[in-house]
Amino acid sequence: MDDDEAVRLATASLVRSLGRPTRMFASAEEFLASGHVAETSCLISDVMMPGMSGVAMHERVIALGYAPPTIFITAFPGPDLKAQALANGALAVLEKPVDAGAIAHWLSVALDQA
Template identity: 65%
Template sequence: MATNLLVCIVDDDDAVRSATESLVRSLGWPTRVFASGEEFLHAADIDDVACLISDVRMTGMSGIEMHERLLDRGCAPPTIFVTAFPTPALEAKILANGALAFLAKPVDATVIAHYLARVCGKA
């Protein structure tokens, strides 16, 4: 069970980032948002993150590259990837790297709620 319930959201699209933050907050979770993978890696205290929600395709570092760096550090939080361009091969790669979920945009709020509940042991 997660002891800290902070959800970090990483997406380079301002509107998507804001909408995801609003959704997660409406579900009762505290959030921090980041406009890039680089920003998250430089600013976040990974120990405080219960769950990471990240876009796959972003300007600069992709969500996959960010997640691989977290794995290399040994500190990847449970991660939900979202993408507007889902493919079976991409899903297989992401899930093989230990991601919590791979979701196609637009993401259903109940699906996000389900995975966040799993993070804190409520599902």
Template identity: 55%
Template sequence: MHTHRIVSIIDDDESVRIATSRLVRSLGWDVRLYASAEDFLDCGQISDVACIISDVQMPGMTGLEMQQRLLDGGVALPIIFISAFASEIVRSQALGDGALCVLSKPVDAVAMSRCLETL
């Protein structure tokens, strides 16, 4: 098990952030919520995060762009992407760049649990 118990949830839809945070907390994790990839990257608290759960499509920086920015900065955090429109191209890019999982919205609790159990 990972030594840090913090999952950062990044989604521009507040209702999705809240629902996902309830699910992740019920699985025993602490959570931090962010309305955008930019907010997360600017938070100054990335080093203690065990995993990121991020929407793919968001205004401004997308989840995939955030993933690339982290990788370019030498930060390879596990990322679980969630998307209402996860095409095979998006799925392949995310997983190819090291994402842990790509899940469809609405998020299945069992699938999310399985992804987090791999940490």
């Protein structure tokens, strides 16, 4: 999810091109209210969004008892943010603009584990 529609559409298009189904959400709140949290097999989220941040949303998902592999993307990759996200179980924190190969790699790590 990303509050920037162009980034959201580009990321979803990339994920679909890799043969993966996708759902898009404009905000953390929209995702949490969607009814799709339990069935999420991998979460790709921007960190900085209006309202709830991606990291706060990830913490809420964990508190609800779910732990989907999570990939964060951000334009502001500070060491504290990265440490917090990884400590909460995120797979990766990628800097915008995100390389398609990095997304493909981390999706494979998240979804192709035996």
